[in-house]
Amino acid sequence: MENQITIYIAGDSTAAMKLPEKRPETGWGEAFQAYFKENVRIENHAINGRSTKSFINEGHLAAIEKSIQPGDFLIIQFGHNDQKIEDPERGTLPYGDYQENLGQFIQVAFRKNAYPLLLTSVTRRKFEEDKIDYMSVGEYPQAMIQFAEKNHVPVIDIHRITTEFIGKIGNEESKKYYLHLPPGQSENYPEGIIDNTHFNEEGAKKVAQLIIEAIQQSDLPLRNLLK
Template sequence: MTTIFIAGDSTAAKKETDKRPEAGWGEYLEAYLAPGYHVSNHAMNGRSTKSFIEEGRLDAIDKALKPGDFLFIQFGHNDQKVTEDRGTQPDGEYQSYLAQYVDVAKKHDAQAVLLTSVTRRDFYEGQLNQATLGAYPQAMSEFAKEQQLPLLDMYQITQDLYQNLGYEETKALHLQLAPGEHPNYPEGVTDNTHFNETGAKQIAQLVAKAIKDAGLLPTTV
């Protein structure tokens, strides 16, 4: 069986029960892949390219990868937090850390696949902020071109989705709850970064379509 390993942040990560209905797209990707492909989701909330490595999470993938597997790499949201230890500069450390993930994949004759970050739901006066992830999507794209690696441009894909849906409709994809609506969030929550289960499933479908369009793997979408 071919395994798709995911190294990434909260937008892809599996959530604990006390965080539901928050969800990550990596939880649902396998449902949209053809039989014979398994997803091993190592994405974690709050991680950047840097902190994921420093915590030994890439080492765990290194030990499990085998020839023919895939390593999907999606970071940017937390790399953008440059005032914190986990932050990286897009044209410096960010790409240097990405190279470490690629080296691990190459060592095992696995295929590294780079994904630009999914967008935030960042609207101002009804207009979606096209630069909400700063220079990180472009830095990822440039790195993919330089390394001659497959790129799934999830930033542009999700930007297009949000532009089409608009301000109100995109609320249905995110963790947004009124006070008392869910026991995990008694005071309510308005989160424009993290997905609910509906949103995570929709993004997973878009990732699967991008995989199919890139000719990487057979999918059911």
């Protein structure tokens, strides 16, 4: 297609495409394509369980660098697995190697004349006495914002946006956006599941919508690709 533009998503399970055996778990990246013009293609490279460190070390960033073209976009969202500092394969320090790793993603975009966009981590559904916990992903969202400001890279604070949204609708109502299933409802989760990190289809669509709304309200070049 003439003037085709690709949006690459580098991230973790909150954004990733899901296998049939994981459904109804859904990543927000799966709901993204519907918002963009016909000449825009989404390449979702987000992978379950990855941090900035493991994504780079396993060669996934290198794979993006091989195919990303001038004028394409690279959306970067990590934090949930960087939080797992007890795991040497994944854990990073928010104001240390996490920021250094973000720099590697940005350098790839700049080397290929593509546009980077940082997204802070989407919130976990974590309530304390009916008040949502703004620190459910630790200091990683703030560390990303600091990195973005220091390096003059665009950032959307979707952590703040999703935290405010989930906090506003409340503890009980917010369950319908996450992977909460009673026993016997899903073949994939016969025992049921209570997962306050991953989204169901409705939750993924809502997060995608919130990201798109933030892009619409910005002056980012990505805004020009929306329908």
